[in-house]
Amino acid sequence: MHLNTNNVMEINYPNKGQIGVELIDCDVRVLDPNSLQQILGLVYKYKLVVLRGQSLSKDDYLEFARQLGTPQIYPNPNYHHPDYSEIFVSSNVPEKGKKIGVAGAGSYWHTDCQFLEKPLSLTLVLPQILPTTGERATLFIDMAQAYYSLPEHLKLALDGVDAIHEGKWHYKVQAHDIDKSIFQILQEFVSWAPSVRHPAIIQHPVTQEKALYISSGFTTGIENLSYEDSRALLVEVFEFIERPENIHKQLWCEEDLLIWDNRALLHKALKSHSNEKSVSYRIGVFDRLPFY
Helix, strand or coil: CCCCCCCCCEEECCCCCCCCEEEECCCHHHCCHHHHHHHHHHHHHHCEEEECCCCCCHHHHHHHHHHHCEECCCCCHHHEECCEEEEEEEECCCECCECCCECCCCCCCECCCCCCCCCCCEEEEEEEECCCCCCCEEEEEEHHHHHHHCCHHHHHHHCCCEEEECCHHHCCCCHHHCCCCHHHHHHHHHHHCCCEEEECEEECCCCCCEEECCCCCCEEEECCCCHHHHHHHHHHHHHHHCCHHHEEEEECCCCCEEEEECCCEEEEECCCCCCCCCEEEEEEEECCCCCC
């Protein structure tokens, strides 16, 4: 397979049954519409695409995201880059003496914006500063594979039911929350992001694959079950899908750009040492297709 670019591009495919395609010598600033569609096709088929050697300005990055779909403006402004509201900033490095974005985001299993009525279709992440010691990586779980390998009694228990998702338990406290009680903070969060329901098993609009759509980070219940039965079912499912053999570790390199299918993958950031500088820019994209 060859993309129509100004460069000769190498494509490294994963082993059978695994996720992740690596694209080398692909400059996203000069892609034509057909090449963009081919990249989207790789994202849908292999769920994760790593584009190496992307030296992008913030304008370049945002323009590429716009070609894939509609960039999201995240509901909490404290996550925004001060000059680009579409760029979600994960950072522990001040900029011009001011805190920017949030530190330590996403170190739990989740899909982005699962707790909203309209979750994200695609996630793009572009690192700016990587830790110099240890690993900088994101962990992934293929939820289509998880569904197909799920024991039959768990498939039956989740078939045709909705899961309940909440984001309030991972809210990052802001400066304006000082002097508020925990109850007030949670109530304010719920006022703009109440709990939502999505099918526990979804079907992808392109590949037609079925996938589990739950996570231990955001899923808090199963509709029409008692609290006790709901928790027992979710704990059993999470223990099954979060087994080490189901986890793909994607190491980060400088000038990597990652794109993944947010319908099909759980992800979790590896925690870095608090004294290590770390900055990354995320853009969420709605890809003009139904989510499921």
